[in-house]
Amino acid sequence: MESCYCIEPQWPADELLMKYQYISDFFIALAYFSIPLELIYFVKKSAVFPYRWVLVQFGAFIVLCGATHLINLWTFTVHSRTVAIVMTTAKVLTAAVSCATALMLVHIIPDLLSVQTRELFLKNKAAELDREMGLIRTQEETGRHVRMLTHEIRSTLDRHTILQTTLVELGRTLALEECALWMPTRTGLELQLSYTLHQQNPVGYTVPIHLPVINQVFSSSHAVKISPNCPVARLRPAGKYVPGEVVAVRVPLLHLSNFQINDWPELSTKRYALMVLMLPADSARQWHVYELELVEVVADQVAVALSHAAILEESMRARELLMEQNVALDLARREAETAIRARNDFLAVMNHEMRTPMHVIIALSSLLQETELTPEQRLMVETILKSSNLLATLINDVLDLSSLEDGSLQLELETFNLYAVFREVLNLIEPVASVKRLHVSLNLAPDLPEYAIGDEKRLMQTILNVVSNAVKFSMEGSISITAFVAKSESLRDSRAPEFYPVPSDNHFYLRVQVKDSGSGISPQDIHKLFTKFAQTQSTATRNSGGSGLGLAICKRFVNLMEGHIWIESEGLGKGCTAIFIVKLGIPGCLNESKLPIMPRMSTTIHSQIAFPGLKVLVMDENGVSRMVTKGLLVHLGCDVTMVSSSDECLRVVSHEHKVVLIDVCVPGIDGYETAMRIHEKFTKHHERPLIVALTGNTDKVINENCMKVGMDGIVLKPVSLDKMRSVLSDLLEHQVLFEAI
């Protein structure tokens, strides 16, 4: 067949070029077909791909392009019209899809780009979170370290261990090169290197405390970065390395006296120790904030631990001191007790031993006096008698005083003649007074009763003592003794403000004044007068003998008699007046005096037993027998309530009543029912009063009935005083009583 000349190739056909074009088109088509296949394959593999339909479009576009190029292969040679149509269709389609795709891409590409941005953003965020996590972890680590450190620090109360542990643990935790603690010296002017981690420097190295860098650290509660060259930080010999950063923190040293309750101590004493921490040299490490915080916390903990240790030391010391004191006191007490016992033994022995010979002497001398004697002999015997009486008095005084001190002395009260006492005193003192040419006068007030109740012997002793003192200390002049009944105005004396006499019907206050014109006493010595064995110092009186006990004993006697004794003097050489007031009973009163006279004995010994204040409720309809029972109980000291009916009884009865006496023989009033209702009323056993039945006859029935209703006892009427007494005492003792006949 001849070639068609309708369409003539414009250019001369070049075989090689044609061939290359042919091959290229083929490959293009191949590629264009395979790309979508690849896309599909990979997209299928991937989980998520948001733009599927874009892919489809793209795929279509490529496929069509490929188809176009493929079909182009046939157009190199003469081709039929079908091929031309197919080619045209393919091209048209391709054009359409390409335009669509192009339009689509305008939307898609920005989206894709923004995805990229978001991805970048998220990556940044993730990195940031990672960083923060790292920080938190570090902080937690730090916290753990602090806790551990604290635990270590607090686990001991020994100061040295605390400090050493702190340094060691800190060094470990923070990976420090060196760690040191500087403590203030006693003088407070220097800081001494006390502890180091590695013991590089000799301990004992001191640094003055007022360096500016130290002040800077002390004035802040935070850890402060300091220069490695400052004296406190020069812990390592200078070398060719770059020293690591150094931080210093203050450690407050708290004293026991700093602690106020509810008030954290203001750090007024400002005693601090210095802790210096050095990072490893030649490392690029910096002090992080959390590390500084850790250091500050630890410093505080150390302060607390140290103060605890200090407190503990104090309290241990105090305790030891107390124990020693305790032991010493105990010893002293035992010694005192031994001494007292020894004294009592001595007195007991002496009491007997001394009195016996004394007694013999006095007795025999007085007997001797009765016999025939020459005047000289009589005089001698009298002197012997007088001296031995004096000695006996002295012995008695000493023994009395000791028994007075023990508080074991009791006044012997009896009715005696008051006037006679004064006369006797006068008689006794006359001879001595006349020898000294002293005039003694006695004035007894007319209203002074002739008889009184009191301790005659001791009263006489007191008066005698006072009067003989007056005589003793007077060289000349006169002694006047006045006695009268003290009225209330004169009872109170400005000199005796503690003396509150209470006049009453059965007593009167006897006031005796003995005035002398002797040497007097200076006011400052007055208070000494009544002290045992103390005497005023004037030499004149020294020779007059006496043991100095007299006034002390008088004072005690007077106190026993509920009175008061004192001495007034205007000064040396102006004489003095001794005044005492004592309480005496008036005899012949119907009521018992308040002085401890034994109570009137009743006929039976048992009447001493009584039931004071025992609340008893008596239920009895019969007026007379009620009155008799009441009289019985009142006589025994009970507090009696009378009721005459069951209702009244139940109304009145309360837990205060300890015993209820019910007459069960009264017809019309059921005593048993009353008892039962009392039981119901008091459910608690200890509150319930004891119920006793009073009955006129005892037969078994009554007995049983009583027991059935829960009565605690039966008493047969008529009741005698003794029977009632024994009933009550049995009842109260045993809480039950069956039966008292």
Added chain:
Amino acid sequence: MDVLQLQKQFVDYRASLYHEGFLDEQFTQLQELQDENNPDFVVEVVSLFFEDSERLLNELTKALEQQSIDFKRVDAHVHQLKGSSSSIGAQRVQKVCIAFRNYCEEQNIEGCLKCLQQVKHEYSLVKTKFETMFQLEQQILTAGGSIPV
């Protein structure tokens, strides 16, 4: 008469009362209850007894005069009288009361009336005795002596 004589008279009189059975141990008990806190105890109790007894006797008389005698009431009164007299120690009165009660239980009207008479008689006797005794006591006290126990 001087105090000592009065006192002797008193003691004798009192002894006779015991002897004749007018008073018994209970009265002694009463006397023991009298002390300075309760100086007139005996007199008070005895006075109360008089009042009470007179009232009871009146009641008894009235009750026994009824057409239909309420023996329960009578018994109650007699019981009261018995109680009072035994509390005082008026022995003879008490004894009659016991008999009286028995009659009441038997519902024996005759017996009751008889007992009532007896009780009244005994009561007036013992009342007189008490009054005399108290008079003697008063005389002693006026004379300045004290009552012998």
